[in-house]
Amino acid sequence: MHFKYRLEGQDQDWREVVNDRQVQYTNLAPKHYRFRVLACNNTGVWNEQGASLEFVIPPAWYQTNWFRALCVATFLALLWGLYHLRVLQLRRELGAALEARVGERTRIARELHDTLLQSFQGLVLLFGAVLRLLPERPVEARQRLERALEQATQAITEARDAVQDLSASDLDRNRIVNSIKKIAAELMAETNSANSAEIHVDVKGEHRNLNSDVRYEAYRIGTEALRNACRHAEASRIDVEIRFDDRQFLLRVHDDGKGIDQKLLSGERPGRHFGLYNMRERAQKVGGRLEVWSKVNSGTEVELTVPAANAYAAGPRSSWWSQRFSGKENDFQETKTES
Numbered sequence: 001m002h003f004k005y006r007l008e009g010q011d012q013d014w015r016e017v018v019n020d021r022q023v024q025y026t027n028l029a030p031k032h033y034r035f036r037v038l039a040c041n042n043t044g045v046w047n048e049q050g051a052s053l054e055f056v057i058p059p060a061w062y063q064t065n066w067f068r069a070l071c072v073a074t075f076l077a078l079l080w081g082l083y084h085l086r087v088l089q090l091r092r093e094l095g096a097a098l099e100a101r102v103g104e105r106t107r108i109a110r111e112l113h114d115t116l117l118q119s120f121q122g123l124v125l126l127f128g129a130v131l132r133l134l135p136e137r138p139v140e141a142r143q144r145l146e147r148a149l150e151q152a153t154q155a156i157t158e159a160r161d162a163v164q165d166l167s168a169s170d171l172d173r174n175r176i177v178n179s180i181k182k183i184a185a186e187l188m189a190e191t192n193s194a195n196s197a198e199i200h201v202d203v204k205g206e207h208r209n210l211n212s213d214v215r216y217e218a219y220r221i222g223t224e225a226l227r228n229a230c231r232h233a234e235a236s237r238i239d240v241e242i243r244f245d246d247r248q249f250l251l252r253v254h255d256d257g258k259g260i261d262q263k264l265l266s267g268e269r270p271g272r273h274f275g276l277y278n279m280r281e282r283a284q285k286v287g288g289r290l291e292v293w294s295k296v297n298s299g300t301e302v303e304l305t306v307p308a309a310n311a312y313a314a315g316p317r318s319s320w321w322s323q324r325f326s327g328k329e330n331d332f333q334e335t336k337t338e339s
């Protein structure tokens with residue numbers, strides 16, 4: 001016996017078999033089918049009418065149209081949620097950066113008011129006293145005038161430092177190393193060439209993007225330490241170490257100058273010495289730690305450490321999604337340089 005069969009909805013053409021009485025189909029899609037069979041006897045005559053069987057395979061729940069529509073809607077909702085999440089993240093970062101800058105400028109304005117205004121008021125009082133002493137006590141008047149000139153020089157220095165702090169656009173947004181080298185060159189240019197110190201910058205580890213607040217505060221701490229070493233420590237060599245570790249970010253400034261009096265290392269505000277207090281305040285603001293080691297005639301070392309979780313904009317295990325949106329910085333390698 002010869003048979004021809006065809007499953008309408010699955011087979012494109014008729015299939016012929018000899019003496020087989022079973023047909024198997026696997027992995028049929030859910031829809032309506034019609035199975036048709038034609039037979040032929042031993043004389044070669046085919047039954048053109050044949051027999052047929054209609055049946056329906058119902059779809060599973062995951063093959064239905066409503067499930068496909070639900071998957072599409074879920075995917076679109078996920079994209080929409082990720083988009084809004086990214087927008088929210090950018091808004092928070094922008095708000096945090098703006099708040100940090102506004103807070104910094106407010107602090108600088110307060111310092112200008114508290115320091116420069118007091119300095120100028122003191123100068124006015126000294127000049128008034130000099131005017132009263134000139135006719136009768138010229139020697140004492142001269143001493144007070146010299147003191148007034150010293151205060152005026154100090155007020156000018158404080159004003160110049162404050163103006164440099166306000167020039168936040170000078171800070172390289174991605175290269176803390178370049179920013180430290182730039183301020184080092186400026187300080188070298190300000191000092192007398194005969195008394196200038198050699199400044200060495202040593203970078204260890206692969207450069208990473210720092211968070212905006214950490215980058216800004218680290219730059220200010222390094223700037224303050226370099227200024228103190230150049231202007232007050234009378235150092236002949238200053239070593240700056242910048243290290244990018246997996247556990248923390250480190251900035252160290254070491255000089256071989258005359259050191260700092262131990263009474264000024266207590267962490268309190270001693271008189272008019274605001275430098276150490278401000279550096280500690282900056283370190284605490286970004287969740288870091290500031291250590292100062294000094295001894296008279298043995299130099300000074302200032303070390304800032306910030307945990308990696310607070311320091312780096314994108315940690316070593318950042319996701320693909322964050323890298324796609326934040327951008328991966330180009331590879332950076334810098335050897336030891338001298339200013």
